[in-house]
Amino acid sequence: MAKAEKKSTQAPAKKAAAPRKPKATSSVSIEKVSEQVIEKLQALNDEHQLQADIAWCLGSYRYDKNPVGLIQNCTLALVALKRIKTKNAKAVPTKLITDLEKALK
Secondary structure (H helix, E strand, O other): OOOOOOOOOOOOOOOOOOOOOOOOOOOOOHHHHHHHHHHHHHHHOOOHHHHHHHHHHHHHHHHHOOOHHHHHHHHHHHHHHHHHHHHOOOOOOHHHHHHHHHHHO
C-alpha cells in the first residue's frame, strides 16, 4: 500500500522584494551640474584654474564616487558665477545657479 502524500495548506513563500535604492536628496546631479559649470566658464573664458580643478575632481568623482573635492570646487564656482552674474546679468543663466545650489545641498 502506498502512503498518500500530504498536501500543504500553506501558500508558498513569496520572494522578498529587491531593496530599493534610496532616492537622491536633490533631483539635480552634482556630476551633470559640474559639467554645465565647466562649459559655462569655458564659454565665458573665465576662471581657468577653477575649470581645471572641477574637471580633475569630476574625473576623480567618477572613479571613486567621493564628492568632497567636487563639492568644494563647485562651491567656489557658485561664488564665481554669482560674481559674474552681478557684472553681466545675461552672462550666467539663473537656472544654472539654482541647479548648482540644489546639487550642493
